[in-house]
Amino acid sequence: MKRYSAFAIAREAMRQHTGWDRAWAKREPKMKYDVIIVGAGGHGLATAYYLGKNFGITNVAILEKGWLGGGNTGRNTTIIRSNYLQDPSAAIYEKARSLYETMSQDLNYNVMFSPRGVIMLAQTQHEIRGYQRTAQANALQGVKTEWIGPQRVKELCPIMNIDGPRYPVLGGLYQERGGTARHDAVAWGYARACSDMGMDVIQKCEVTGVRQENGKVVGVDTSKGPIDCDKLGMVVAGHASVLAQKAGFRLPIESVALQALVSEPIKPCMDVVVMANTVHGYMSQSDKGEMVIGGGTDGFNNYTQRGSFHHIEETVRALVETFPMISRLKMLRQWGGIVDVTGDRSPILSKTPVEGVFVNCGWGTGGFKAIPGSGWAMAELMAKGQSPLTDEFSMYRFREGKFIDESVAAGVAH
Amino acid sequence: MLILHCPYCGVDADETDLHAGGQAHLKREGPGSSDEDFEDYLFLRANPKGVHFERWRHVYGCGKWFHAARCTATLQVFGTYPAQTLEPPQDIKDKIADARPGWSWGDKE
DSSP, X not given: OOOOOHHHHHHHHHTTTOOOOOSSOOOOOOSEEEEEEEOOSHHHHHHHHHHHHHHOOOOEEEEOSSSTTOSGGGTXXXXXXXXXXXXXXXXXXXXXXXXXXXXXXXHTSOOOOBOOOEEEEEOSHHHHHHHHHHHHHHHHHTOOOEEEOHHHHHHHOTTOOTTOSSSOOOEEEEETTOEEOOHHHHHHHHHHHHHHTTOEEEOSOOEEEEEEETTEEEEEEETTOOEEEEEEEEOOGGGHHHHHHHHTOOOSEEEEEEEEEEEEEOSOOOOSEEEETTTTEEEEXXXXXXXXXXXXXEEEEOOSSOXXXXXXXXXXXXXXXXXXXXXXXXXXXXXXXXXXXXTTSOOEEEEOSSBTEEEEEOOTXXXXXXXXXXXXXXXXXXXHSOOTTTGGGOTXXXXXXXXXXXXXXXXXXX | OOEEEOTTXXXXXXXXXXXXXXXXXXXXXXXXXXXXXXXXXXXOOOOOSSEEEEEEEOTTTTOOEEEEEEETTTOOEEEEEESSSSSOOHHHHHHHHHHSTTOOGGGOO
């Protein structure tokens, strides 16, 4: 693999850009792999990458039903933060956030990580108490966040109206090293690095069955024929229940649509990410100048990657009070993704009833920020059978009552 | 917008008049049930990509809970029916079987 560098750009500029390689190789599946990862989104590719990088396991295939990074990896609002309340959450999300800091150098691929700061607005008395508690918890966990007053919020984000009649801004939980990254580049960078280690990234290859012998996985049936494997990682987000059913077990997951939208591009006006969880809206400005807006989920099970329009109306209506200047903006595009939501709003990284099958799902509405940490932990779990980052995220925690309850702590939006 | 017919008050209600309540026909567990049964009842869900039986409440109408048979892959609604039943009425089952060859009530899970 030729490295990307300033020198490479200069060299290619001299010869009409004829020397660039394919970022990742297009391959057909082999008969057998040590590990098969189902799902070439951010989490699946990161899992494969750290299997190779940290554990030297490179006889790996990543199978993707659609196209690389075409699911929730390409549909989120790219927010990165780690200000969670519970210790296991803070550990894995902070691991992820810290890996984002050096990801561009590590992958030799510019993922445009922009630690511009994330403010979660407190707009009710409950939120003030909740976020002050989270700030204290984060201090103990070693996650740098702080509680800031309304005037500081206004300084950081001058376009905000902090005296709204319904939802005044009473303060915020501020994470200075949170921010955004280029979501597609994260998938592409991992895919390029995986391909460089000799792994096969195979697109348009749907898994139709999971073959087992004596309760142990031996391979998968796919639209490109059967493929054998020793270990199988299911990293398919919204379709986790569908794939689990093919392997013969059930998950505590419901799949619902989550929507986002972007406005027409405007001049730079906002250099932080703002989340307003009481009104289910969050907003940041992309490098192209579009205001990127995320909303709440639909309440009903849905696999269509389309959401209900009234949620868009609700989200924008609520944000207009806090950001009056967006009231005249035209919205350009709106889209939906299918998110896999668990009962306690925390993910599942776990062994399963089938030996050799591991599952990584349940990231719900907030998976993008976790991609590198999730891949790091999942790789350790698959390679060693145990990881300190995944111990608490077993799929059996619901039976045992050991919830990692972020549904109350983190508010609804992620 | 999703439109469901409320079987109690006879109104075709918009999604904004309704509240979704998750999977229908769950077997309620009680004292003496095992941990596995409780896990099943409280957390494990069918979550099918296809025909889904689910609870809805007509919040901005009569306020009552009813059931709906709806496809999660196409958003097609096969029908709604009152909640005081352990399984959907025969005409809805027939309608689904016509539209989805191979489907039967027994393998809804």
